[in-house]
Every structure is written in C-alpha cells, then in structure tokens.
Amino acid sequence: MDRETAQKRAEELRALLNRHSYNYYVLDRPEITDAAYDRLYHELKAIEEIYPDLISPDSPTRRVGASPLADFAPHMHRQTMLSLSNAFGPDDLRAFDKRAKRVLGLDAEASIEYLCELKIDGLAVSLTYTDGMLAVGATRGNGIAGEDVTPNLKTIRSIPLRLFGKQAGMPSFVEIRGEVFMLRSEFERVNQEQEEAGQPPFANPRNAAAGSIRQKNSAVTASRKLDFFAYAVGEAAGVSFADQASLLEMLAARGFRTNTHRNLCRGIEEAVLYCEEWRSRKDDLPYDTDGMVVKVNAVDLQRDLGATSREPRWAIAYKYPALRANTVIRDIAVQVGRTGSLTPVAIMDPVEVAGATVSRATLHNEDEIRRKDIRIGDTVIIQRAGEVIPEVVEVVSGARTGEERPFIMPEACPVCGSRVERPEGEVVARCVGLSCPAQVKERILHFASRNAMDIEGLGPAQVDQLTTKSLVRDPADLYYLTLEEMLTLDRMAEKSAGNLLRSIEKSKQVTPERLLFALGIRHVGEHVARIVTRHFGSLERVMAATEEELSRVPEIGPSIARSIATFFSDQENRQVIDKLNGAGLVMQGVREAVKESPGFAGKTFVFTGTFETMTREEAEAAARSLGAHASGSVSKKTDCVVAGPGAGSKLEKARSLGVAVLTETQYRAMIEEANQGDGEAGKEVQLALDME
DNA sequence: TAGCCTCGAGTTCA
DNA sequence: CTCGAGGCTA
Numbered sequence: 001m002d003r004e005t006a007q008k009r010a011e012e013l014r015a016l017l018n019r020h021s022y023n024y025y026v027l028d029r030p031e032i033t034d035a036a037y038d039r040l041y042h043e044l045k046a047i048e049e050i051y052p053d054l055i056s057p058d059s060p061t062r063r064v065g066a067s068p069l070a071d072f073a074p075h076m077h078r079q080t081m082l083s084l085s086n087a088f089g090p091d092d093l094r095a096f097d098k099r100a101k102r103v104l105g106l107d108a109e110a111s112i113e114y115l116c117e118l119k120i121d122g123l124a125v126s127l128t129y130t131d132g133m134l135a136v137g138a139t140r141g142n143g144i145a146g147e148d149v150t151p152n153l154k155t156i157r158s159i160p161l162r163l164f165g166k167q168a169g170m171p172s173f174v175e176i177r178g179e180v181f182m183l184r185s186e187f188e189r190v191n192q193e194q195e196e197a198g199q200p201p202f203a204n205p206r207n208a209a210a211g212s213i214r215q216k217n218s219a220v221t222a223s224r225k226l227d228f229f230a231y232a233v234g235e236a237a238g239v240s241f242a243d244q245a246s247l248l249e250m251l252a253a254r255g256f257r258t259n260t261h262r263n264l265c266r267g268i269e270e271a272v273l274y275c276e277e278w279r280s281r282k283d284d285l286p287y288d289t290d291g292m293v294v295k296v297n298a299v300d301l302q303r304d305l306g307a308t309s310r311e312p313r314w315a316i317a318y319k320y321p322a323l324r325a326n327t328v329i330r331d332i333a334v335q336v337g338r339t340g341s342l343t344p345v346a347i348m349d350p351v352e353v354a355g356a357t358v359s360r361a362t363l364h365n366e367d368e369i370r371r372k373d374i375r376i377g378d379t380v381i382i383q384r385a386g387e388v389i390p391e392v393v394e395v396v397s398g399a400r401t402g403e404e405r406p407f408i409m410p411e412a413c414p415v416c417g418s419r420v421e422r423p424e425g426e427v428v429a430r431c432v433g434l435s436c437p438a439q440v441k442e443r444i445l446h447f448a449s450r451n452a453m454d455i456e457g458l459g460p461a462q463v464d465q466l467t468t469k470s471l472v473r474d475p476a477d478l479y480y481l482t483l484e485e486m487l488t489l490d491r492m493a494e495k496s497a498g499n500l501l502r503s504i505e506k507s508k509q510v511t512p513e514r515l516l517f518a519l520g521i522r523h524v525g526e527h528v529a530r531i532v533t534r535h536f537g538s539l540e541r542v543m544a545a546t547e548e549e550l551s552r553v554p555e556i557g558p559s560i561a562r563s564i565a566t567f568f569s570d571q572e573n574r575q576v577i578d579k580l581n582g583a584g585l586v587m588q589g590v591r592e593a594v595k596e597s598p599g600f601a602g603k604t605f606v607f608t609g610t611f612e613t614m615t616r617e618e619a620e621a622a623a624r625s626l627g628a629h630a631s632g633s634v635s636k637k638t639d640c641v642v643a644g645p646g647a648g649s650k651l652e653k654a655r656s657l658g659v660a661v662l663t664e665t666q667y668r669a670m671i672e673e674a675n676q677g678d679g680e681a682g683k684e685v686q687l688a689l690d691m692e
Numbered sequence: 693t694a695g696c697c698t699c700g701a702g703t704t705c706a
Numbered sequence: 707c708t709c710g711a712g713g714c715t716a
Contacts, residue, residue, distance in 0.1 A: 337702060356705055358704075359704095360704070364703095365710090384704085389704055527700085557713045
C-alpha cells in the first residue's frame with residue numbers, strides 16, 4: 001500500500017471507528033458487531049505501524065496509552081471548578097429558591113425554571129478542546145489546580161477525542177466538564193481482578209474510578225471500563241447558549257454522553273417532586289448517584305446570581321444521604337484516653353455516610369475487633385449509630401484478598417512507652433504511666449469540661465500547648481498561669497488570653513460535687529460525685545472518709561470505695577488538692593429546692609432525642625427539682641420516657657416494655673402543672689450542703 | 693450467684 | 707449511642 005492510499009484509508013478508518021465507538025459507548029446503539037469493529041481497529045493499527053507519522057491524536061488507537069506517565073503534571077483550571085452547597089430535604093431546596101428570588105429581585109410568587117440532573121457519584125474532570133481536538137484532560141483537584149491525566153482520560157470511550165461537527169463551526173477553545181464514573185458491575189469485576197492480583201480492593205465504584213484515572217500506566221486505565229457524562233462548559237470561545245437544557249443538547253450534539261434522567265421544572269415545588277421521585281428510583285440504575293443537582297436553567301439568571309468564592313448561587317446539590325457505606329480500613333491507630341485506656345480506631349478511606357464525610361471509627365477494644373474479625377485492609381460496611389457516631393457494622397468478607405493484617409494491641413503505650421496492662425477478666429487495655437502525656441492532657445480537658453469546672457476557651461489546642469510546654473502538669477497548675485505565660489502560646493493574644501484567665505478565675509466558684517467529678521477519679525462520674533458529696537456534706541469529709549465509710553453509702557460498693565480512698569491517700573493527689581485550695585477555690589454548696597410533686601416524686605424519668613425548647617440537661621434538672629430521678633437508660637423500673645425528635649433505641653425499648661412515653665410538649669405541660677399546684681399539694685424539701 | 697439496673701467512659705463531624 | 711462493669715436484689 002502506498003503512502004497516499006494508506007493516508008486516505010487511515011482517515012476513513014478513524015472516522016468509522018470513532019462513529020461506531022460513539023454509537024456503542026455514548027448512544028448504546030451499536031451498528032456493527034464487536035468483531036467487525038475489531039477488524040477495522042486492527043486494520044488501522046497495521047497502517048499506523050507502517051506509517052507512524054500518519055498517527056493523529058484523535059486516532060482510536062491512541063486510547064490505549066503506550067508509555068507510562070512519570071508523574072502527573074499539575075493543571076491550573078482556567079476557571080475554578082466550584083463545589084456545590086448541599087440540600088438535604090425539601091425545605092433546604094425551598095430556602096435556596098427563596099434566596100435566589102431575593103437576589104434576583106423577583107417577588108415570592110414568581111417561579112424560576114430549574115433543570116434537575118442526576119448527580120453521578122464519580123469524579124469531576126475538565127476536558128480542554130482546542131480547535132475541536134482533545135488537548136488536556138485534568139482532574140478537579142482542589143478546584144483551582146488538578147492533575148493532568150490526559151492519556152488516561154483518552155482511554156474512556158465515551159469521551160470524544162474530537163468534537164463532532166464541521167470544522168468551520170468548531171470552537172477554537174472550549175472546556176467541557178463532567179463526571180467520570182464506573183458501573184457497579186465493572187467495579188465488582190475490577191475488585192475481583194484486584195483480589196486475584198493480591199492488590200487491595202477499592203471501597204466503592206467512586207474510589208475505583210478515581211484510582212483508575214490516576215494510574216501511571218494508562219494501559220491499566222484502559223483495562224477498566226470507565227464512563228463519562230458531560231454536564232457543563234467552563235471557559236469557551238465562540239460557544240453560547242441560553243440555558244442549561246440547551247447546553248446539554250449542545251454537548252450531546254458534540255458527541256458527549258449526557259445523562260438522560262433530567263427534567264425541566266417550573267418552580268421549586270416541581271423540582272422537589274422530581275428530586276423526591278428519584279430518592280428510591282436511583283437504586284435501579286447500574287451506577288451510583290448521590291443526589292440530584294438543581295440548576296437555575298436560564299444562563300442570564302445564572303450570571304445575575306453569580307457565585308461565592310466556593311459555590312455558585314444558582315445551583316445546589318440535593319443529596320440522598322446513604323445510611324450505610326462501604327470503605328476500606330487502611331490502618332488501626334491506638335488512642336490513649338484519660339484513664340490510660342487504649343482504644344483502637346479505624347482509619348478509613350473517607351466516605352459519605354448520612355450527610356457527613358467519615359474517615360475514623362472507634363473499634364472499642366481488642367475483643368470487639370476479634371468478634372467482628374476486623375483486619376487492616378478489610379473492606380467494611382459502616383453506618384452512623386444514632387445518626388452521629390460512625391460504627392463498623394461488618395466486614396465484607398467477599399472482598400478479602402488474603403493480604404489483610406490482624407490488629408495486635410501494642411505492649412507499650414504508643415504515647416509514653418509505658419507498659420500496657422490488661423487485667424484478668426477486663427476488656428480494656430491500659431497504659432500504666434500516670435504521667436503519660438496523653439493521660440495528663442485528657443485529665444486536664446476533663447477537668448475543664450462543661451459539666452466539671454466549665455472553663456471556657458480551654459480546648460484541646462490550648463491544653464496540648466500548655467502541657468507540652470510543661471506550663472501545666474496537673475489541673476491545679478491552671479490557677480497559677482500568668483498572662484505572660486499564656487501569651488507564649490500560638491494563636492493566643494491579649495484578647496483570648498484575657499478571656500481564658502477570666503473563665504479560669506470564674507471557675508474558682510464551684511460546688512464540691514463538680515470538683516469531685518472534675519478530679520477524674522475512676523468510677524466517679526457525675527452521679528457518684530453527687531451522692532457522695534451529699535452524703536458527707538463536703539469535699540473535706542469525703543477526703544477524710546475511710547474505704548469502709550465510703551462503701552456504706554448507698555450505691556457505693558467496694559470498687560468505687562477503694563477507688564476514691566486510694567485516690568485521696570495518694571500524696572501527689574493530696575498536693576494537687578492543696579494547690580487548688582491555695583489558689584483560692586471557693587466551694588459553695590447548692591441550695592436546691594426540691595418540691596415533692598405528685599407526678600414526679602420518686603419516679604424515674606429517661607430523656608432521649610433532641611428537644612426544641614430546652615436542652616436535655618435542663619429537662620433533667622427540672623425533673624430532679626420536682627423530686628424525680630433522671631436516669632440514662634430505660635428499664636422496667638423506668639416510669640416515663642420523654643422523647644424528642646431523633647430518639648432511637650431508647651424509645652423503642654420504652655415501647656417494647658410498655659413504659660409511658662411523653663412528647664416534649666406534654667412534658668412541659670406536666671412541669672407547669674406541678675409548679676402551679678405546689679402550694680398545697682407539694683411539700684417542700686430543702687436540700688442544703690454545709691460548706692467550709 | 694445470676695440477672696437486672698445504672699453509671700462511667702469513650703467517641704465523630706461540622 | 708453503646709458497651710463494660712459496679713451495685714443491688716432475688
């Protein structure tokens with residue numbers, strides 16, 4: 001074949017192959033068989049081998065990158081790739097609509113046209129086409145700069161290497177934005193492949209797509225079936241459109257795959273309906289989605305709304321938070337708590353669960369890890385217990401590669417190197433070093449915490465610095481800090497130092513029960529601190545009490561008695577108390593008036609969920625002041641459960657035990673009634689502590 | 693001594 | 707919120 005015929009044939013083949021690949025990958029309507037495609041493909045490849053100079057950048061043979069990339073060059077986005085603010089329910093969407101109307105100066109009755117598009121759970125990329133040819137493809141990165149992964153993006157069949165349309169009408173420059181993603185079926189295949197190769201699995205299709213796009217060797221990327229949906233245009237020369245809907249049509253006409261599950265909605269209520277419709281429908285799709293993007297359709301309105309530095313004001317992501325998610329445990333770290341307890345914590349690939357990005361979860365202790373057979377490298381299912389705390393539900397045993405490492409509790413404290421002990425029959429391993437920096441830090445944080453001494457402005461950052469600089473070794477040292485010393489801390493100038501000094505000063509006025517709790521004696525929480533100080537009347541008398549005297553107090557048994565007595569017999573601990581007294585702590589007893597109201601006296605209340613008109617603690621205090629007992633757990637002995645929205649297992653337990661359940665409103669009414677009828681019905685009991 | 697009932701302690705993210 | 711463990715009671 002002479003060069004001229006070869007060139008002609010090569011062009012023909014390229015056009016043919018690109019068209020068929022478009023039919024196959026973008027339209028999902030192949031016109032020829034795979035075998036026929038392969039024949040054409042190999043014919044082109046053969047020609048290009050003979051005449052390498054005929055290879056053009058849009059040749060389908062270029063989709064499989066030959067030379068491995070050394071490293072990814074950074075790619076500065078010409079226009080920042082913004083993120084989107086989130087909406088988690090219809091009301092968030094309505095608020096978004098309201099704000100848009102306000103900014104645009106429209107009245108509340110007007111309705112804005114919105115285009116709703118599925119939000120694909122993949123990774124955002126930017127594709128730059130110059131004179132219609134794909135020149136650069138980059139990841140989003142931080143929005144300002146991403147990584148140039150052009151060869152890898154070229155392996156994706158639904159990304160046209162050359163824009164469709166006549167050369168005459170071709171924009172000289174255009175940046176297309178969209179989402180690279182992986183089908184769930186492909187994700188499973190890839191993970192199986194990873195397993196066979198002894199490689200760690202991907203946690204989910206999104207991570208698999210991201211991992212594939214960042215491959216050094218684009219042949220690997222090519223072996224993974226990635227896909228692409230286009231949805232936006234960044235900077236562009238000679239391209240304009242009136243609205244988002246026609247932009248998507250334009251993208252489709254230029255050869256891109258666009259997601260067909262979209263809907264033009266008149267007014268926000270239509271958008272709400274469409275978003276809600278997809279909440280369950282999305283599960284039937286072969287790929288992962290994490291919501292719907294609602295965009296103001298008209299481009300001129302978009303322009304008027306503009307953007308903040310982080311997000312456009314004309315678009316919002318309506319999220320369907322997954323309650324559970326898969327991720328991979330990369331490591332298991334060990335934390336040291338206030339009592340020296342060593343707690344293993346799973347460090348995981350960040351993943352979205354119930355509206356928050358989770359990357360750590362406590363594993364509680366060694367036994368728990370063994371019970372669930374959790375190993376480093378495992379793919380696990382996590383959920384947020386009680387909507388908040390992430391928890392590992394179970395290991396996806398099918399994803400095991402054999403490379404996972406079991407967790408071993410260290411024999412020396414990871415912070416201070418002291419010996420680690422795990423007493424017979426106990427579950428928690430503990431660092432025995434009393435001066436372990438981690439323990440010291442946690443003890444001081446506990447001392448300053450809200451229910452203890454309530455020192456505002458003394459958080460982890462401050463305590464960390466104070467202890468590492470050895471300005472504070474025990475809680476009493478806090479009361480001897482000078483302004484000069486405080487100013488040596490980072491992020492601490494006159495203003496905050498003054499505030500901190502003031503709140504330390506304020507904390508000197510304290511009840512003995514709070515102080516006893518603040519000391520952080522083992523087994524002494526708020527409840528025990530309260531009953532013990534009330535029984536003995538003052539902290540001094542608690543300190544003077546023998547183990548035997550202590551154990552005679554109701555609810556105090558041998559363990560707690562020993563713990564308290566041992567604490568106060570320790571020389572160093574006594575010194576700390578002396579130092580506190582020397583600093584001028586003023587212990588004041590509480591005069592708590594308790595009205596013995598009929599509905600409350602002697603009853604046990606449990607509060608759960610979040611209340612709207614008061615905090616849970618206020619609710620508990622109210623019950624106590626009327627003669628009731630506020631407990632933390634539901635049992636047969638519970639008389640009444642007061643449940644706010646978001647109540648979980650406690651409410652269920654109450655129902656199953658047949659315990660009365662009140663709403664916040666009903667509870668309020670009960671309190672009011674009790675307070676009104678106090679004169680005759682309730683007999684007043686004064687509880688007072690005499691203090692020295 | 694077993695089996696409840698509570699309390700204590702530790703925990704995550706925005 | 708959950709789990710472990712101390713205290714009380716049958």
